Amino acid sequence: MVAARPGKQPGTAGTRKRPLWLPPTDNVGSGLGSFGRVHDPERPEFRLPGVMAHAASKSAVSMLTVHYAQAHPGLRVNVVDPGPTATDLNGHRGSQTVEEGAEAIVRAALLTSDGPTGTFSDAAGVSPW
Numbered sequence: 094m095v096a097a098r099p100g101k102q103p104g105t106a107g108t109r110k111r112p113l114w115l116p117p118t119d120n121v122g123s124g125l126g127s128f129g130r131v132h133d134p135e136r137p138e139f140r141l142p143g144v145m146a147h148a149a150s151k152s153a154v155s156m157l158t159v160h161y162a163q164a165h166p167g168l169r170v171n172v173v174d175p176g177p178t179a180t181d182l183n184g185h186r187g188s189q190t191v192e193e194g195a196e197a198i199v200r201a202a203l204l205t206s207d208g209p210t211g212t213f214s215d216a217a218g219v220s221p222w
């Protein structure tokens with residue numbers, strides 16, 4: 094998900110006369126792509142069967158985000174895990190509503206230029222990878 098929001102992050106590019114607005118970017122990740130979580134027996138992501146390709150793709154999203162953030166320190170590029178949300182993806186078996194799942198994503202989309210970049214977060218805040 095790329096969140097477009099006007100204002101807050103002015104920059105300049107080359108000879109442009111008008112400011113270039115650079116809104117934060119949320120990449121929607123998942124705890125399933127977190128090496129820490131899949132190794133933690135206390136976490137629901139621990140040894141979850143049948144999600145191998147999905148989990149690997151989410152790890153790739155995380156790594157890509159780290160590289161984007163390092164390459165472009167003026168941007169805010171983060172991964173956000175919405176948490177287990179009742180959607181088509183899981184046959185509506187997630188434990189939280191779409192509104193609850195969207196909360197962390199919206200929070201990251203509202204970051205200003207002094208906010209974190211290259212992070213992984215969920216509803217509880219910034220989390221280890």
Ligand SMILES: NC(=O)c1ccc[n+]([C@@H]2O[C@H](COP(=O)([O-])OP(=O)(O)OC[C@H]3O[C@@H](n4cnc5c(N)ncnc54)[C@H](OP(=O)(O)O)[C@@H]3O)[C@@H](O)[C@H]2O)c1
Nearest residue numbers: 121122123124174175176177178179180181182183187194
């Ligand atoms: N639900 C969870 O518990 C959960 C947990 C962690 C992370 N996530 C992540 O949250 C994100 C949203 O998941 P969700 O649960 O909302 O899934 P979802 O209910 O399956 O919705 C996926 C959405 O993506 C759209 N989409 C899929 N492929 C697309 C494409 N190639 N181009 C444009 N749009 C495309 C679909 O559009 P159509 O309806 O038109 O097909 C649909 O609106 C995913 O990245 C997922 O991995 C979800």
